[in-house]
Amino acid sequence: MGFFYYGSYNSPYIAVCSSGHGINTSGKRTPEIEGKSIKEFQFNQPTKLKLLSALKRCGIACCDANYESTTKAIDVSRNERIKRANSLIKNDNDKKRIIYIEIHYNAYNGKFDDKKGGLEIFCYKGSDKGKKLANCIIHYLKNGTKQVNRGVKEWDYDVIKYTLMPAALSENGFMDQLFEAKLMLNEDFQTEVAEEHCKGVCDYFGLVYIPPKKETNKLYKVQVGAFSKRENAKNLRDLLKKDGYPVYIVED
Numbered sequence: 001m002g003f004f005y006y007g008s009y010n011s012p013y014i015a016v017c018s019s020g021h022g023i024n025t026s027g028k029r030t031p032e033i034e035g036k037s038i039k040e041f042q043f044n045q046p047t048k049l050k051l052l053s054a055l056k057r058c059g060i061a062c063c064d065a066n067y068e069s070t071t072k073a074i075d076v077s078r079n080e081r082i083k084r085a086n087s088l089i090k091n092d093n094d095k096k097r098i099i100y101i102e103i104h105y106n107a108y109n110g111k112f113d114d115k116k117g118g119l120e121i122f123c124y125k126g127s128d129k130g131k132k133l134a135n136c137i138i139h140y141l142k143n144g145t146k147q148v149n150r151g152v153k154e155w156d157y158d159v160i161k162y163t164l165m166p167a168a169l170s171e172n173g174f175m176d177q178l179f180e181a182k183l184m185l186n187e188d189f190q191t192e193v194a195e196e197h198c199k200g201v202c203d204y205f206g207l208v209y210i211p212p213k214k215e216t217n218k219l220y221k222v223q224v225g226a227f228s229k230r231e232n233a234k235n236l237r238d239l240l241k242k243d244g245y246p247v248y249i250v251e252d
């Protein structure tokens, strides 16, 4: 898998997604829970992949700014992620159809404290489009799993400052708040967060969000023959019956 997860530069809309940290990024983990820490990577990475497939389902071209982290234990630097995203911007119109999103998990001081917690989204200060994108996403995030809504905030993180397109960085919970730390590895939570980001992106671009297909109950049937004359079907049925098979005839 390369930079483009789905679509190409010529697609009408493109979302560049990043999970920020790699598996080896120092710090960036929960305090120990029953002797084990959860790395921020373990939430950011699968949630980004779920977001990419949701965007694809909705017909939005998407890129993975740190795609190597899926298969290799590589940390893609901030500058490299920014460079990759900016390589797509060739004219002013590109800034209208291309966006940048990073998925993160927050931390306070690395000690469990249940008084804090919550979700928030950052955009670059003064970026109207970045703010619009952040507002579109938080509109859905705040209505998901019950968490404190810390709102949209302006900041000057490199990845939202130096990317040339509207950009948003979401912090989807606190690693040092026990309830939210435990959510990190919950696949339903990851899916929910990814779909909420995708809904926000669809709203931002004015596109219709396409929900995931529900798993249908599949049936696997065994067939031994199909006949245009009922008589022939009856003959085969009788033969099989004689051998002890519970056979019946279905008309299509």
Ligand SMILES: [Zn+2]
Pocket: 020, 021, 028, 040, 104, 105, 106
């Ligand atoms: Zn982070």
